[in-house]
Amino acid sequence: MAATDAPRVPDQPRRVDWQSRAMLSRRRRRYAAEWRLKTYGLCAIVLAIGLLAVLVGSLMATGYKAFTQSMVTVEISLDPARIDRNDVFNANWRAMVREGLAAAMPGLAKSEERDYFAMFTASAHFLVRDRVVARPDLIGQTAEYTLPLSDPLDQFNKGEIRRDTPPEQRRVNDRQIAWFDALVEKGLITRPFNTGLFVNADSRFPELAGLAGAISGSFWTLLVCFLISFPTGIAAAIYLEEFAPRGKATDFIEVNINNLAAVPSVVFGLLALAVFLGVFGLPRSAPLVGGMTLALMTLPTIIIVTRNALKSVPASIREAALGIGASKHEAILHHILPLAMPTILTGTIIGLAQALGEAAPLLLIGMNAFITSPPAGIMDPATALPTQIFIWADSPERGFMARTSAAILVLLGFLIVMNAIAIFLRQRFERRW
Amino acid sequence: MDQQTCSPAVVTPAEPRIMKNKPVKISARNVKVFYGDKQAIYDLSIDIPDRAVSSFIGPSGCGKSTFLRCINRMNDTIESCRVSGEIEIDGKSIYDPSIDVVELRARVGMVFQKPNPFPKSIYENVAYGPRIHGLAGSRRELDEIVTRSLKRAGLFDEVKDRLDETGTGLSGGQQQRLCIARAIAVDPEVILMDEPCSALDPIATARIEELIDELRGNYCIIIVTHSMQQAARVSQLTAFFHLGRLIEVGDTDEVFTNPQEKRTQDYITGRFG
Numbered sequence: 001m002a003a004t005d006a007p008r009v010p011d012q013p014r015r016v017d018w019q020s021r022a023m024l025s026r027r028r029r030r031y032a033a034e035w036r037l038k039t040y041g042l043c044a045i046v047l048a049i050g051l052l053a054v055l056v057g058s059l060m061a062t063g064y065k066a067f068t069q070s071m072v073t074v075e076i077s078l079d080p081a082r083i084d085r086n087d088v089f090n091a092n093w094r095a096m097v098r099e100g101l102a103a104a105m106p107g108l109a110k111s112e113e114r115d116y117f118a119m120f121t122a123s124a125h126f127l128v129r130d131r132v133v134a135r136p137d138l139i140g141q142t143a144e145y146t147l148p149l150s151d152p153l154d155q156f157n158k159g160e161i162r163r164d165t166p167p168e169q170r171r172v173n174d175r176q177i178a179w180f181d182a183l184v185e186k187g188l189i190t191r192p193f194n195t196g197l198f199v200n201a202d203s204r205f206p207e208l209a210g211l212a213g214a215i216s217g218s219f220w221t222l223l224v225c226f227l228i229s230f231p232t233g234i235a236a237a238i239y240l241e242e243f244a245p246r247g248k249a250t251d252f253i254e255v256n257i258n259n260l261a262a263v264p265s266v267v268f269g270l271l272a273l274a275v276f277l278g279v280f281g282l283p284r285s286a287p288l289v290g291g292m293t294l295a296l297m298t299l300p301t302i303i304i305v306t307r308n309a310l311k312s313v314p315a316s317i318r319e320a321a322l323g324i325g326a327s328k329h330e331a332i333l334h335h336i337l338p339l340a341m342p343t344i345l346t347g348t349i350i351g352l353a354q355a356l357g358e359a360a361p362l363l364l365i366g367m368n369a370f371i372t373s374p375p376a377g378i379m380d381p382a383t384a385l386p387t388q389i390f391i392w393a394d395s396p397e398r399g400f401m402a403r404t405s406a407a408i409l410v411l412l413g414f415l416i417v418m419n420a421i422a423i424f425l426r427q428r429f430e431r432r433w
Numbered sequence: 434m435d436q437q438t439c440s441p442a443v444v445t446p447a448e449p450r451i452m453k454n455k456p457v458k459i460s461a462r463n464v465k466v467f468y469g470d471k472q473a474i475y476d477l478s479i480d481i482p483d484r485a486v487s488s489f490i491g492p493s494g495c496g497k498s499t500f501l502r503c504i505n506r507m508n509d510t511i512e513s514c515r516v517s518g519e520i521e522i523d524g525k526s527i528y529d530p531s532i533d534v535v536e537l538r539a540r541v542g543m544v545f546q547k548p549n550p551f552p553k554s555i556y557e558n559v560a561y562g563p564r565i566h567g568l569a570g571s572r573r574e575l576d577e578i579v580t581r582s583l584k585r586a587g588l589f590d591e592v593k594d595r596l597d598e599t600g601t602g603l604s605g606g607q608q609q610r611l612c613i614a615r616a617i618a619v620d621p622e623v624i625l626m627d628e629p630c631s632a633l634d635p636i637a638t639a640r641i642e643e644l645i646d647e648l649r650g651n652y653c654i655i656i657v658t659h660s661m662q663q664a665a666r667v668s669q670l671t672a673f674f675h676l677g678r679l680i681e682v683g684d685t686d687e688v689f690t691n692p693q694e695k696r697t698q699d700y701i702t703g704r705f706g
Contacts (some may be wrong), residue, residue, distance in 0.1 A: 246512060316549035320612070322510065324562040325539035326617055334561070335551060 224291020607638025
């Protein structure tokens, strides 16, 4: 009321000339600054997507051939007289399989057999044996068996080893090429999708090496990691956020948790080596130890994410619960935690995705061992996807090169799936207040 | 500047008429509240009648909400907050160590400034209190409590067909009535309302005011409000707060027509605030 009849200051109604030259150029500069900011951002995104495309593109280029495998299909007759039904394992599988393979190439000289059989995977007889063990009715029948070619022939079929290379520089000799051409002629060579990449465990022979061991090793490891870090992280975060008295001790803990999140993962590996293996004597290469190590790494992430999620639940919900006489733990467990859960889950999945891609700590606890059967539990020796990639990248055989890229693509696939789940959860359950 | 002229608080000029025929429900003596080093309330003493509506008015930051939150000890949740002096409900000190806060808050319900239903169904919102306090022996009893509370809050007819829809999907006024139903469901003796209509439109406000008037006969209601008209319409006792002090308290009609204090008069005539 009093303000309306205040005396007018003489120089107050000063008109600004918004159309003046100075004003116009000033506005132009402001718009230009905005345009630059937008352009910088756009450039950054183009660069990031470009680099990602280069990465995935080069992996695809080297890795796509590992998703198929050259196979030969031959008829093998299983004479019941040569197989003891009570001891199927110890029949002379090698001889029976070799007879079948030789039958596909009539007129093979005795001296040529060594080179000829080297065209097929050295484990062919194990593959036939395992199939018959699973289906005993095959005994006494003549059936078609599809067996992988050995790595050099696989590479030759895929064009990685070229015909015009001088024979002394390639691992496939001229006779083998001639036999191969003859088999192609008969339509016995196929190149189907490489299911072995997903159902086989590791092997010395690239044509048989697969990721089943690494995938199940990673699964058990992540399971242990989740079971340890998720409840512990949430409990720690609830205590710090809701119960801990504010003070020097809490600040100290908080600073240390933030620091832990930034500690290089190899350090956690060393710690695990010294404590879990050294002091507690837990088994080497076990997913249990791997999971515990990765849990150390994931824990700070989950604590930080959970604390932020709890903080972002509006105070009005807490007041509403306390206001009708809920105790603190009821307010937390019935209202605050459920509302924070989507965010916590999202953060946890991203933390686990990080753990999935971690190789360094697992190398130190021996999860880079050569293990030819998938682990059946958390105490069996195992590898994990990143350490399997490490092992294959280190192997000299040509076939492992493509398989390394393929394994990286599989790992990236898992990461994309996990992150997609995280995004889905966030969008599906995100609440607006 | 006002704090320096720290004369002993001029409080009640004469005993309000309402106190003669209503029993005292809440009585505060020399209450002081500090947030860290900052004092928010100075030596406050007041008696609040049962089965009536009392309103706290005053400019922003005068301590009326702070005092309201002392009555159900919601201030406990603020770490830096200290309360001294005596607040008694039915003659029992609520800051006594033997008092259980959970029980106190069940007896002293609260409705907040912004409607804050739980993001759960309407039914669950109302049922939550009785459930945690174990007030219903069976599902049928719980249904009864929910229905009765919603009816008393004047919301039942609007939501009876959609009790399992989420409470946050209601309009602002309905949400606030849901919050009142939620508070009533645990059968409190006192209901504290902290500017319950400040986020509502005039029609929803009128609906809440009617409701407060209906509830008056059964509860001791305290309402903090910035609207002088609202205080005049719904309350029988009015207390005027200024800068952390209780300046004047009396029958609502007395305070509004014949204020004893100049500051009260200035405020209610809109000269400051």
